[in-house]
Amino acid sequence: MxxxxxxxxxxxxxxxKASSAAIGxxxxxxxxxxxxxxxxxxxxxxxxxxxxxxxxxxxxxxxQLAQRNVQxxxxxxxEAGLDCEAVTVEADHPHVAIIEHASRHGCxxxxxxxxxxxxxxxxxxxxxxxxxLTHSRIAVLVVR
Numbered sequence: 412m413x414x415x416x417x418x419x420x421x422x423x424x425x426x427x428k429a430s431s432a433a434i435g436x437x438x439x440x441x442x443x444x445x446x447x448x449x450x451x452x453x454x455x456x457x458x459x460x461x462x463x464x465x466x467x468x469x470x471x472x473x474x475q476l477a478q479r480n481v482q483x484x485x486x487x488x489x490e491a492g493l494d495c496e497a498v499t500v501e502a503d504h505p506h507v508a509i510i511e512h513a514s515r516h517g518c519x520x521x522x523x524x525x526x527x528x529x530x531x532x533x534x535x536x537x538x539x540x541x542x543x544l545t546h547s548r549i550a551v552l553v554v555r
Contacts, residue, residue: 413550415443417518419509419539422448422480425524429554430484433522434491436552442520445496446484447512448477449505474499506542513549522552 418433420426430446437444450473453466464472481497488495502508513521523540544551 413440413442413520415445415516415518416520416522417445417447417509417513417516418484418522419447419449419505420480420484422476422483423524425526425554426480427483427487429522429524430487432552432554434484434487434493436520436522437493438491443496444488444493445498445516445518446481447497447509448480448499449508450474450477450499450501452501452503470501473501504542505539506546509539509543510547510549513547518549520550520552521547522554525553525555 413436416433416437418426418430420430433444436442450470453469455466477499481499485495485497498512500508500512509521509523512518521543523543525540526538540551540553544553
C-alpha cells in the first residue's frame with residue numbers, strides 16, 4: 412500500500428499525535444518514515460534598520476527548535492523499532508516545502524495533524540494542513 416510516509420511536525424501535542432499515527436501505520440505496513448520541520452525565514456525588511464534579533468541569532472534559534480521537533484519523532488521511531496529520516500527546511504510557505512519534499516523523496520503518503528479550527532477562525536487563519544490537502548497530488552491522511 413504505502414511505502415514511504417512523511418510526517419511534518421511543529422513540536423506541538425497535536426503533531427505528536429499525528430507522528431504516533433504515522434509511526435503505527437509505517438510499522439504495520441513495513442513502510443519507511445520521514446519527518447520534516449519547516450523553519451521560518453528571517454523577517455528581513457528594507458523599511459527599518461532596527462532589528463530586535465540579529466539574523467544569525469534568529470536562524471540559530473530556529474534551527475535548534477527545528478532539530479528538537481524532528482528529534483522527538485526520531486526518538487519515537489527508535490522506540491518503535493523504525494528508522495526515520497529527519498530534515499529541517501527553511502521556507503516562507505510551509506505547505507509548499509512539505510509537498511515539494513514529499514514529491515522529491517518519493518513519499519506516497521503525508522500524515523498531518525488538524526488543529527481543529529472551525530468557523531471564522533479557520534477561514535481567517537487558514538491551515539497548512541488544508542493547504543497541503545488542496546495542493547498535494549500525494550495522498551494526505553489528517554489526524555485529529
